[in-house]
Amino acid sequence: MTTDSLILPIALPLLGALLATALPRIAPLLGVLTAALTAMSGLWLTGLVWVSGDLSIVLGGWGLPLGIGLSADGLSAALLAMSSLVGLGISVYALGYFSGSERGLHFWPLWLLLWTALNGVFLAADLFNLYVMLELLGLSAAALGALTGSRDAVSANLRYLLVGLLGSITYLLGVALIYTAYGTLDIGLLSERVEPSALVSTSLVLMTAGLALKAALFPLHFWLPPAHANAPAPVSAALSALVVKAAFYLILRLWTDLFATITDAGAAFILGALGAGAILWGSWRALRAERLKLLAAYSTVAQIGYLFLFFPLLQALPPGPARDDLFAACVLMAVTHGFAKAGFFLAAGLVQKKAGHDRIDELGGAAQSMPATTFSIALAGSALIGLPPSGSFIAKWVLMQSALETGQWWWLIVIALGTLLAAAYIFRVLSRAFGQEPTPQCFITDARAEIPALLLALASVALLGLAAGPIWSLLGFEGVQI
Amino acid sequence: MNRDLSLLIGILVALLAVVLLWVFHSTLALDPGQRLASLAMERLPETGVSNPVTAVLLNYRAYDTLLELGVLLAALLGIWSLGPPRPGFQRAGPALAAMVDWVVPLAILTGGYLLWVGGHAPGGAFQAGALLGAAGVIMRLAGHANAGLPSETWQRWLVVLGAGVFTLTGLLLAFTGYGFLTYPPGQAKWLILLIETAATLAIGVTLAAAYVGGRPQPTAPPPPPLVTSASAEADR
Numbered sequence: 001m002t003t004d005s006l007i008l009p010i011a012l013p014l015l016g017a018l019l020a021t022a023l024p025r026i027a028p029l030l031g032v033l034t035a036a037l038t039a040m041s042g043l044w045l046t047g048l049v050w051v052s053g054d055l056s057i058v059l060g061g062w063g064l065p066l067g068i069g070l071s072a073d074g075l076s077a078a079l080l081a082m083s084s085l086v087g088l089g090i091s092v093y094a095l096g097y098f099s100g101s102e103r104g105l106h107f108w109p110l111w112l113l114l115w116t117a118l119n120g121v122f123l124a125a126d127l128f129n130l131y132v133m134l135e136l137l138g139l140s141a142a143a144l145g146a147l148t149g150s151r152d153a154v155s156a157n158l159r160y161l162l163v164g165l166l167g168s169i170t171y172l173l174g175v176a177l178i179y180t181a182y183g184t185l186d187i188g189l190l191s192e193r194v195e196p197s198a199l200v201s202t203s204l205v206l207m208t209a210g211l212a213l214k215a216a217l218f219p220l221h222f223w224l225p226p227a228h229a230n231a232p233a234p235v236s237a238a239l240s241a242l243v244v245k246a247a248f249y250l251i252l253r254l255w256t257d258l259f260a261t262i263t264d265a266g267a268a269f270i271l272g273a274l275g276a277g278a279i280l281w282g283s284w285r286a287l288r289a290e291r292l293k294l295l296a297a298y299s300t301v302a303q304i305g306y307l308f309l310f311f312p313l314l315q316a317l318p319p320g321p322a323r324d325d326l327f328a329a330c331v332l333m334a335v336t337h338g339f340a341k342a343g344f345f346l347a348a349g350l351v352q353k354k355a356g357h358d359r360i361d362e363l364g365g366a367a368q369s370m371p372a373t374t375f376s377i378a379l380a381g382s383a384l385i386g387l388p389p390s391g392s393f394i395a396k397w398v399l400m401q402s403a404l405e406t407g408q409w410w411w412l413i414v415i416a417l418g419t420l421l422a423a424a425y426i427f428r429v430l431s432r433a434f435g436q437e438p439t440p441q442c443f444i445t446d447a448r449a450e451i452p453a454l455l456l457a458l459a460s461v462a463l464l465g466l467a468a469g470p471i472w473s474l475l476g477f478e479g480v481q482i
Numbered sequence: 483m484n485r486d487l488s489l490l491i492g493i494l495v496a497l498l499a500v501v502l503l504w505v506f507h508s509t510l511a512l513d514p515g516q517r518l519a520s521l522a523m524e525r526l527p528e529t530g531v532s533n534p535v536t537a538v539l540l541n542y543r544a545y546d547t548l549l550e551l552g553v554l555l556a557a558l559l560g561i562w563s564l565g566p567p568r569p570g571f572q573r574a575g576p577a578l579a580a581m582v583d584w585v586v587p588l589a590i591l592t593g594g595y596l597l598w599v600g601g602h603a604p605g606g607a608f609q610a611g612a613l614l615g616a617a618g619v620i621m622r623l624a625g626h627a628n629a630g631l632p633s634e635t636w637q638r639w640l641v642v643l644g645a646g647v648f649t650l651t652g653l654l655l656a657f658t659g660y661g662f663l664t665y666p667p668g669q670a671k672w673l674i675l676l677i678e679t680a681a682t683l684a685i686g687v688t689l690a691a692a693y694v695g696g697r698p699q700p701t702a703p704p705p706p707p708l709v710t711s712a713s714a715e716a717d718r
């Protein structure tokens with residue numbers, strides 16, 4: 001019966017989406033209720049994995065390889081916990097953000113479908129099922145991104161939709177090759193069967209390329225900044241914090257699980273080099289951005305780059321505690337970015353609503369009159385830079401340590417430059433918040449909208465930084481060794 | 483698009499095609515591996531249907547099909563979120579209208595047949611739903627602005643019907659101890675037929691509504707009685 005709960009984080013938001021479609025008048029109420037239930041089921045599952053280890057189930061009673069498997073290990077559970085908490089925060093925020101507007105009517109069912117697909121990706125154990133999930137994810141994400149209805153938003157998200165389709169078709173081509181050769185789609189069975197061959201390498205390249213397009217890995221990131229910057233704030237938060245993570249998660253899963261015996265140092269170096277390009281280019285463009293949400297979107301490009309720096313190092317380290325630490329640091333980095341970027345986008349949305357625009361140079365007054373929101377931006381910003389005690393500080397520390405240990409010192413330069421640039425673009429925003437105007441008396445001006453942003457930003461710094469240990473134990477590793 | 487860029491893309495795609503052909507001929511053509519078809523055929527009698535395609539879609543891999551219904555719904559919700567539809571076509575002339583009167587009922591009837599026949603021969607919910615959708619397209623082309631679809635409230639319930647019945651069946655089976663979408667022995671046929679019927683309606687309405695191309699409009703209220711200036715004068 002416990003394994004049956006694997007389906008809940010997928011079935012609950014799906015049912016919620018259906019009800020919110022059928023009953024548009026009470027969609028916000030249904031949406032928040034569903035969000036609470038979905039988050040609870042996700043956290044419950046994370047707890048189960050923590051207590052009793054990996055869970056898996058094959059749906060339909062046919063067993064493998066005929067049926068479709070679902071499974072949750074530490075990696076899935078960590079990302080599921082992220083999507084649960086961030087999703088709940090976004091839902092509570094959206095309740096205030098969309099209240100009384102026509103757009104809210106369309107937001108709820110699409111958002112719950114997006115959440116279904118996200119949890120579905122994290123729990124899937126079947127390559128074709130992952131394709132279906134990616135389609136649902138891409139379609140609902142593009143529809144949500146275009147919700148503002150502005151010309152820019154619609155054209156950016158139409159491009160996002162087409163790029164996403166190209167990505168999933170490329171992925172599907174890889175899946176088709178590997179299925180024809182090995183006759184199963186289950187990741188567990190395949191990882192036992194694959195042997196190095198031209199076909200398997202081609203399949204790995206196709207799947208990785210398709211997913212890299214969806215994860216916006218430099219130089220395939222061109223679609224991300226306009227799509228994320230023009231969406232409504234809760235949607236930007238979901239797209240930047242969660243949706244790109246789904247594609248990244250899948251690449252990590254393929255490289256460390258399914259194709260662990262196939263990957264080699266050269267291929268991993270290419271991923272690392274693209275990641276380095278993403279860090280430098282994304283951070284530079286974020287520094288030059290004139291609008292707050294565009295800054296946040298380019299910062300996502302850079303942060304995705306850090307996640308890909310882990311690949312050459314994971315490839316170089318032999319299995320053992322050092323590699324375990326690095327793997328956990330990679331997960332910690334992804335989860336911290338999820339919280340920080342969601343908090344940042346939600347807070348940026350409040351500033352934009354208050355000021356009526358989001359041009360950074362003219363934000364002084366609005367930012368200063370909302371202390372809690374500015375504080376959220378500062379907290380999230382410190383996690384994006386990687387200041388202690390945030391989760392990304394620990395992650396970057398382990399990353400740099402591993403780079404030294406494996407003799408790949410050149411990544412250190414990239415990390416240092418990226419961190420400096422990140423500090424520059426965050427402080428550029430914060431410096432606007434200290435003007436001459438009298439400081440307002442009250443810290444929180446709009447509780448329902450400000451508290452989710454503040455809590456998410458706080459989690460990225462305090463929860464994941466000071467209490468990073470649980471990630472290690474969730475993944476089944478020994479403690480942090482710094 | 484810039485000509486050099488499209489040339490570059492053409493060259494890259496051609497290279498990819500060459501690599502794929504080479505991979506195919508060097509490995510798969512020599513040694514086609516064991517696939518799932520034989521296993522699927524072997525266990526067909528247990529699935530409750532005798533058409534292998536329906537068995538894969540509604541039994542072996544029912545979970546995928548459930549999510550594909552979700553994909554269809556997401557597409558329709560995306561279309562609805564972009565605003566009201568364009569005005570429809572003008573009323574059909576007598577020849578087209580007479581044909582529509584024949585074709586639409588026939589399409590609906592054939593859809594019902596395809597739904598039933600899907601259990602043992604090519605057919606099933608997607609084919610039947612496509613026919614229903616086509617009936618809606620024909621209606622709209624002939625000048626029915628809402629493609630013969632019911633009011634917005636009904637449309638909303640109908641488009642979620644397929645995935646709704648599917649998910650609830652799955653959850654009910656999980657709660658009764660069989661497992662999510664694991665049909666109890668002997669019940670598979672009727673459960674599949676139930677799910678397929680709901681899915682057919684949902685797919686048909688979704689496709690027709692997608693063709694209408696915008697959020698359903700409330701049926702226009704009867705125009706307010708004309709107040710002519712003469713009668714307004716008289717009231718004074």
